[in-house]
Amino acid sequence: MALLVAAAVAIAVAVVAVSSWLLTRSQLQNELDNSLRNSTAPSSQIASALQTCEDGAGSTSSNKAAPDASEQAFAYFQVVDANGSRCVALGSQPVKVEQQDVAVARGEEEESPVHTSTTDGGQEVQVHTRLQTIRIGPPGGSSPQPVAVTISRPVDEIQTSLNRLALLLAVVAGVGVLGAGAAGLWIARTGLRPVDGLTRAVEHVARTEDLSVRIPVDGEDEIARLSRSFNSMTAALASSRDRQSQLIADAGHELRTPLTSLRTNIELLARSEETGRAIPPDDRRELMASVKAQMTELAALIGDLQELSRPDALTPGTVQVVALHEVVEHALRRARLRGPGLAIDATTATWYVRAEPATLERAVVNVLDNAVKFSPPGGVVEVRLDAHGELTVRDHGPGIPAEDLPHVFERFWRSPSARSLPGSGLGLAIVARTLQQAGGEITLSPADGGGTVARISLPGAPTPPPDLPPDA
Structure with a gap:
């Protein structure tokens, strides 16, 4: 991240620096060109140039003394x-004569481009x-023909400023890139510290399987959300592992008693x-x-353990519309077989659920x-499915x-009075989970006059929905 920040800043600074340098160079050169266009050759300089040719000083000599420094205006003439051919004014430097300069001297052009x-x-x-x-008129009328005068200015006067500007921009850019890299490194380390x-x-969790680890959460940013999600995940995994361990421990405890008794009898x-010693027939039948x-x-x-080991969420393909009154009728037939000495008073209304x-x-x-199981011999079990489900x-x-x-809905929990009766203590836990998955609930409460009332409520309707035929 720090390298990316430094690279981005370096590119941005380089673009700005180069653009600034090019813009400044263009501006300075334009100002120099404008000054050339607005300049006029003093008559004294023209006369000086013509005099050098007449005196035979040569067209390529560099004259050091100028007759009028105030008129020279930092230009060569x-x-x-x-x-x-050329005649150089005193104090000026000779400049190469090009074809476009000659064209002006011949009268083909009024002036050459800069x-x-x-x-x-x-x-x-x-x-x-x-x-x-x-092209200008002759000085003092000394020549009947106009003359071509070249006015030039050295580029060094702007190049020095450009070189200084380039050095300054390079220093500023370097400091900016180094500062951005350092700031990016600090920001990256600070921002990614929670990720570390x-x-x-x-x-640690992968190495030790210790699910009690929690990450301190500070703020509301994405890192804080990730930390909270991790803490929630480890808490859920720890709870799931604890429930699994408890289920295994409870199952082992519940299985130990019948297995021990079964082993003893066998x-x-x-x-x-x-040994050949026969067990009395009555004792053998009892065994x-x-x-x-x-x-x-x-x-x-x-079977109960297999039911509890299933996922808590039902798969979409297994949920369907069910006639609850028919389910109750089937369960009543099985209950009458298990309690032949009991009277079951049942009334069911039509109700459909998912x-x-x-x-x-x-x-x-x-x-x-x-x-x-808990009804006394000859007792009555009252079952009602009303019109509200x-x-x-x-x-x-x-x-x-x-x-x-x-x-009563905890796994393997059995009241002291029921521990002598057959059962695993898982039945009501399975009932509660099944009804919760279907969107319903079950409650147990003491009944008036003794006994217990179990109330089951499930969302549904008294008539079958369109996806269930009436005769289903």
Whole structure:
């Protein structure tokens, strides 16, 4: 980032510096050219140039003494004839005569455009000049013909200023680039410091699997949002891992009891076969019934664990319109088989919901199983599905103590009075999750006169939507 900032500033400064230098050079050259166009050759300089030719001083000599320094005006003067010969005024430098200067001397042009040339008077270093040749009348009427006079000014007078400006711009540009690079480096390090912290935190988590790491958050910028997202992610992962560990621990605890009992019973049966000492028929039948019950309990527990291990969100393909009253009827038939000595009083109204059929039926069956399990022999289980879609299941059992109600939907939780009864403690947890996924809820409360009332509410309608046939 610092290199990018420095490069961007360097390019910008270079463009500005070069543009400024070129603009200044153009402006100074224009001013020099304008001064040439507005200049007139003093008659004394013309006469001096003509006199040098008449005296035989030569057309290429460099004269050091000027008759009138105030009239010289920092310019060189020379007279050019039609043959291309020149006569240089005193104190001026001879300038190369070009074809366009000769054309003016011959009368073909009134004046030549301002152009660049060099001195050629034999000096060691040639001087670049800007010059213009113009036709003027003869001085003092000494010649009946006009003459061509070349007025030139050395470019050095603006080149020195341009060189100083170039040096100044180079220094300023260098300082600007170095300052921009340093500022960019400081800004980059300051701005990316939270990213460095986030990187170290991610590397720490990857190396140690420690999900308790949190990044300090300061501000509301993108880095702060990223830090908050990382903290939320690690908190969610830590919570998920804790729930997974707790589920494994609880499952191991719940599986240990039936497995131990099952192993003990099987070892008794195996020892009887090995030793040849037969177990009394009644005891053998009791052992076999116990083994069968424990196998059934293990199968139910494994099924509950599989249900809980599914993702919390239902896949879109499994959700469909379900006739809740039909689901209740199917669950009632299973409940009557499990509680043959109980009376089930059921009334159902038509109600359609959107849910996963298999899990919804399992949830209703679990609620009815609890009612059957806790009902006294010969008791009554009352089931009502009203016209507003609320399903109530009431038993006349011992009820749930008020201090246990907050825990009934926790995984593997069982009240002290229910630990002697079959079950895994996962049924109501599965019911709560299933109904939550379908947009509904379940509540348990003490019933008037004893027992417990379970209330299930699911959003729906008394008539089937268009995607469900009436006879479905």
